[in-house]
Amino acid sequence: MIANFSDIFSIGRVGEDGIVVIMVKAVVVLLALATAAAYLTYAERKVAARIQLRIGPNRVGPLGLLQPAADAVKLLFKENAAPSGRDKLLYLVGPALAGGAAIFAFAAIPISGLTCVGGTVVGDGCNGGYPFHWDLIHVNVSLLFVLAVTSLGVYSLFLGGWSANSKYSLLGGLRSSAQLISYEMAVAFALVGAVILAGSLDLEKIVLAQQGAWFVLLQPLAFLLYFTAALAETNRLPFDLPEAETELVAGYHTEYSSMRFGFYFLGEYINMVIVCSIATLVFLGGWLPLLPWIHSDWLGGLVGVAWFLGKVSALLFVMMWLRWTLPRFRYDRLMNLGWKVLLPLGLVNIVVTGAIVAIRAS
Amino acid sequence: MTVIIWVTGALAALSALGVVFSRQPLYSALSLVMTIGALSVIFLVLNAQFLFVVQLIVYAGAVMVLFVFIIALLSPGAEDRVRVDSRFVIGAVVALGITVAMVVAARNGITFNNSNVFRAQQIGQASDPYHAFSFDQSDLGLVNTAGNVQTVGGQLFTTFLLPFEITSLLLLVAAVGAVYLTRRTRSGDPPERRERALGRKPEPTLEEDRIEVEVG
Numbered sequence: 001m002i003a004n005f006s007d008i009f010s011i012g013r014v015g016e017d018g019i020v021v022i023m024v025k026a027v028v029v030l031l032a033l034a035t036a037a038a039y040l041t042y043a044e045r046k047v048a049a050r051i052q053l054r055i056g057p058n059r060v061g062p063l064g065l066l067q068p069a070a071d072a073v074k075l076l077f078k079e080n081a082a083p084s085g086r087d088k089l090l091y092l093v094g095p096a097l098a099g100g101a102a103i104f105a106f107a108a109i110p111i112s113g114l115t116c117v118g119g120t121v122v123g124d125g126c127n128g129g130y131p132f133h134w135d136l137i138h139v140n141v142s143l144l145f146v147l148a149v150t151s152l153g154v155y156s157l158f159l160g161g162w163s164a165n166s167k168y169s170l171l172g173g174l175r176s177s178a179q180l181i182s183y184e185m186a187v188a189f190a191l192v193g194a195v196i197l198a199g200s201l202d203l204e205k206i207v208l209a210q211q212g213a214w215f216v217l218l219q220p221l222a223f224l225l226y227f228t229a230a231l232a233e234t235n236r237l238p239f240d241l242p243e244a245e246t247e248l249v250a251g252y253h254t255e256y257s258s259m260r261f262g263f264y265f266l267g268e269y270i271n272m273v274i275v276c277s278i279a280t281l282v283f284l285g286g287w288l289p290l291l292p293w294i295h296s297d298w299l300g301g302l303v304g305v306a307w308f309l310g311k312v313s314a315l316l317f318v319m320m321w322l323r324w325t326l327p328r329f330r331y332d333r334l335m336n337l338g339w340k341v342l343l344p345l346g347l348v349n350i351v352v353t354g355a356i357v358a359i360r361a362s
Numbered sequence: 363m364t365v366i367i368w369v370t371g372a373l374a375a376l377s378a379l380g381v382v383f384s385r386q387p388l389y390s391a392l393s394l395v396m397t398i399g400a401l402s403v404i405f406l407v408l409n410a411q412f413l414f415v416v417q418l419i420v421y422a423g424a425v426m427v428l429f430v431f432i433i434a435l436l437s438p439g440a441e442d443r444v445r446v447d448s449r450f451v452i453g454a455v456v457a458l459g460i461t462v463a464m465v466v467a468a469r470n471g472i473t474f475n476n477s478n479v480f481r482a483q484q485i486g487q488a489s490d491p492y493h494a495f496s497f498d499q500s501d502l503g504l505v506n507t508a509g510n511v512q513t514v515g516g517q518l519f520t521t522f523l524l525p526f527e528i529t530s531l532l533l534l535v536a537a538v539g540a541v542y543l544t545r546r547t548r549s550g551d552p553p554e555r556r557e558r559a560l561g562r563k564p565e566p567t568l569e570e571d572r573i574e575v576e577v578g
Contacts, residue, residue, distance in 0.1 A: 090388075090392075139406075139411040139414075139415075140411055140412075140511070141411050141412050141415050141511060144412075144415040144416075144419065145411075145415055147415075147419065148415045148418035148419045148422075148423060149418070151418070151419060151422075151423030151424075152418070152422060152423060154423070154427055155392075155395070155427070155430070158427070158430060158431070158434070162388075162434050170434075174431070174434075174435075177427060177431055181424065181427060181428075184423070184424075201511055
């Protein structure tokens with residue numbers, strides 16, 4: 001039975017990972033994401049401080065680098081204060097889903113190209129050697145997989161808001177659900193243009209289709225639409241109405257404390273990483289280097305990871321920069337922007353891209 | 363593989379029972395989400411990856427979110443306990459009949475072959491309009507192509523074009539109807555009417571009366 005386990009996710013690709021490889025990959029992804037989320041809070045505070053002419057965290061460890069560890073310890077040891085009128089089961093499901101869905105979605109994201117250990121890469125396959133894919137599970141619709149799993153995150157926001165039996169939470173939860181559903185459409189439509197150009201929903205193939213030119217050059221409008229909608233999807237500042245602190249205290253997680261709140265925080269930052277990873281893979285050439293001189297075996301794979309992480313970090317910095325620069329939207333304007341601007345522009349982009357591709361093919 | 367199908371199948375059946383027997387409407391809706399999730403995992407194990415993703419996006423990610431939304435907004439109270447009476451018996455018999463019919467139908471579509479591997483019936487081979495796509499004739503290949511984006515898309519836009527378009531027209535009609543019924547104002551209206559639409563002075567008008575008659 002265990003020998004068949006890998007069949008679920010790796011039919012149709014060259015070579016199949018055994019259970020050991022899958023387990024190791026899963027642990028690495030989990031730890032890396034948790035660490036990344038912790039240090040993103042550090043980065044966020046440092047960036048915010050610099051923008052506001054402050055210094056930021058600098059007491060715990062050199063340059064304040066151990067601050068995230070101190071925060072984690074604090075979160076774990078704080079008291080779990082919970083409202084008495086809560087729905088006991090769903091109050092716990094909310095934060096678990098927030099962290100879980102985000103981590104699960106990352107499993108299908110390839111962070112580097114196919115690496116053949118002891119062989120050479122030929123096309124999208126291997127000529128001898130062990131084929132090593134830099135993702136955890138491989139489905140041929142990985143782009144849709146990520147969108148589908150992240151769209152389940154809306155339940156965590158909504159359940160958190162509803163189960164706590166508090167009006168601030170409920171309003172935050174309702175707002176976030178409406179916002180996520182509205183902007184999901186804009187996100188999907190912005191990505192369709194790139195999918196038409198690549199002719200595949202497989203993130204690895206989408207990246208390989210950008211070897212001539214990154215899609216940000218061919219689809220600049222789609223990239224802008226995607227990034228704007230993605231800010232709204234992750235509740236980042238110009239669009240952070242679900243947790244607008246001046247009116248809703250803290251939105252859907254008002255009534256959460258200690259590590260339960262920590263899981264919402266974790267999910268939020270991992271969602272930022274996912275959104276930036278998708279933008280990198282679909283529009284910025286993923287792991288493809290700007291300087292095309294290294295690509296073979298292990299070294300090439302690791303260099304690809306470095307390029308990928310570099311591009312993702314740059315996008316994450318832009319997101320933080322925007323957060324501390326722009327004021328918040330009003331709620332009706334937010335909905336107008338989503339439905340009356342982003343969505344029609346996305347449709348126009350799809351029609352134009354499709355027409356050009358069809359004309360060039362005929 | 364078979365183990366995962368049994369486990370997720372049992373989970374789907376259990377959560378489906380939860381949909382019916384939960385006394386809180388919100389728990390029923392969330393059980394339905396779980397049923398959908400378990401079914402989508404079965405699609406994934408059958409290597410119908412596209413169906414897996416569509417199931418999650420369309421049902422769990424969109425339709426059920428709206429259901430949960432509405433239920434929480436209206437916050438209906440707990441339901442009464444199930445009573446066994448004549449209506450219950452008739453309903454159970456009908457449900458059983460439908461289940462048997464579906465099992466028979468499914469046997470003709472998806473079957474076990476003698477090597478104990480799931481095998482989906484090949485669709486549209488004779489009139490395969492998607493010429494660029496060659497079918498893999500092995501058992502796994504059949505399942506794989508049946509779940510592929512290209513196959514589904516090709517079938518939808520050729521063999522099943524008419525039903526597909528009619529269905530989308532139906533959805534469009536429903537959307538237009540919903541917009542018409544909830545609409546209060548139009549841009550050409552005089553300003554005092556538009557003010558009323560903002561909730562300042564709700565006065566019945568000829569048009570709104572007519573709509574109410576239609577709805578009631």
